Amino acid sequence: MTNTNISVQINGEPFNCSEPISLHFLLSYLDLSSERVAIELNNSLLPASLLSSTYLSDQDKLEIITIVGGG
Template identity: 75%
Template sequence: MINKNISIQINGEPFNCSEPLSLQFLLNYLDFNSERVAIELNDILLPSPLFHSTYLNDKDKLEIITIVGGG
């Protein structure tokens, strides 16, 4: 199996990995609580049930928005 480097953008910053990652794995790796974020992948808002089954591809653009409660 040939490893292909994957380069994505997360909130405008480059992020590289050596294999396809699920969105949920990436959120865990970056220490985000998946219940407190909104995710936009290539300008499409993703529902949280899709985080486990969505894999990131080369040149994807990911926006992670943290939801903060307050009053």
């Protein structure tokens, strides 16, 4: 059985995982709510409806922007 090591950048920081994971799983792992973030994947804004079906690939670049309400 072969391990697939995936190296990505999240907000400029390295992140490694041993198998492909969905962006929905990643947000859960990072304890972030998918309703309160915007995600840019490889310089393209990703619709929230695609978080469960989009998987990380080696060398992907993610920017996760947390939306904070205030008054």
